[in-house]
Amino acid sequence: MLSGISTVCFVSSYLVALILESTRLFFRSSARGAVMWIFAAGGVFAHTLFLFSLSWNSSRLPLSSPYEWYLFVAWVLAIAYFYFAFAKPRAVTGLFLLPLILVLVAAAQFADRTPSERTGLLRGWITAHSVFLLLGTAVVMIGFAAGTMYLVQVYRLKHHWPLNSVPRLPSLEWLERINSRCVPLSMLLIGGGFATGLAINSRFLQDARDRLAWTDPAIVSLGGMFAWLLVATIFNRCYRPAQKGRKVAYLTLASMFFLLVALGVFFFSVSEHEMSRPVSGVHVGNEFAIHGLVPPVERRVT
Secondary structure, three states: OOOHHHHHHHHHHHHHHHHHHHHOOOOOOHHHHHHHHHHHHHHHHHHHHHHHHHHHHHOOOOOHHHHHHHHHHHHHHHHHHHHHHHOOOOOOHHHHHHHHHHHHHHHHHHOOOOOOOHHHHHHHHHHHHHHHHHHHHHHHHHHHHHHHHHHHHHHHHHHHOOOOOOEEEEEEEHHHHHHHHHHHHHHHHHHHHHHHHHHHHHHHOOOOOOOOOOHHHHHHHHHHHHHHHHHHHHHHHHHHHOOOOHHHHHHHHHHHHHHHHHHHHHHHHHHHHOOOEEOEEEEOHHHHHHHHOOOOEEOOOO
16 A cells, blocks of 8 residues: 555645645635645645655665655655644745745655665664754744745735735734744754764764765855854844844745755765765765765765
C-alpha cells in the first residue's frame, strides 16, 4: 500500500490547493474553503505516509539523505499551512506558503538520495544536527511568509483598501505575533544546528579527511547566519519598537535573506564538504555535508 505513494500524490494536492487559493484573488465562494481544506489535509496525509514509507521500506532512520531533508522541511511547512488554513480560513495564507513547499519538493528531486552510513553515537549527533537545521529553516520560511503578509497588509491599509475586499489577509496583530515568535525561535534552532555541527566536526569525526577547516565556507556561512539571528533576537528583545510593526517584519525578511545566502554558499562555493573519503574512484561528501543544507557533490580522484 505505502509503496504506491509517490511525490505526485501530495504535490498534486498542494497544486490544487494553490490554484484554489489563487482564485480568491478574483471572487468569493462559500464552498471553496472546504474543498481547499480537504486537498490540504489530503496533501499533508499523503506527504506523511510517503516519508514514513521511505524509512519503512529502507529500514533506516529518517533524514538519512539530503533528499529526505528537503522533503521533511516541506512537510513542516505543509503542516504550518494546514494550521493557518484552519485558524484563518478566509485568509490567502497559501499564496505565501504553498510556493515555498513546492520549491522544496522540487529541490528534493535534484538532491542526493544516498543514505548515511554512520551508526551509534555519531549517527545520533548527525540526526540532531539535521533536525535543528530542518526546523530552523522551516521557522525562518514561516517568518518570511508572515512578514511578507504583514507588509502587504500594511500597504493595503496605507492605500485605504477595504479590509473585506479580496484577497483577505490575517490581521496585523496576528501576523505580528507570528513574526515576533519566529525571530527568537529560529535563532535557537539554527544555533542548535551550528553547535551540534561544531561538536561533530571537532570531537566525533576521527578521520582527518572528514573534518572541515574552521574557515570552510559551510561553517562560515552557517555561523554568519546564526550571528545575524542572535543580533536580531537581541535587537528585537531590547529595542521595544522592534517587537512590533514593520520592524519585526523586516527582521524576518532579512533572516530569509541570510538563509538564502547560506544556501547559496553551500551550492556554489568550493567546500571541503565536497572533498571527503574516496569510494569507488570518486570523492563523496561526508555525513556532515549530507545532513547540512545541501547535498554533497561527487568529484573524481585525480
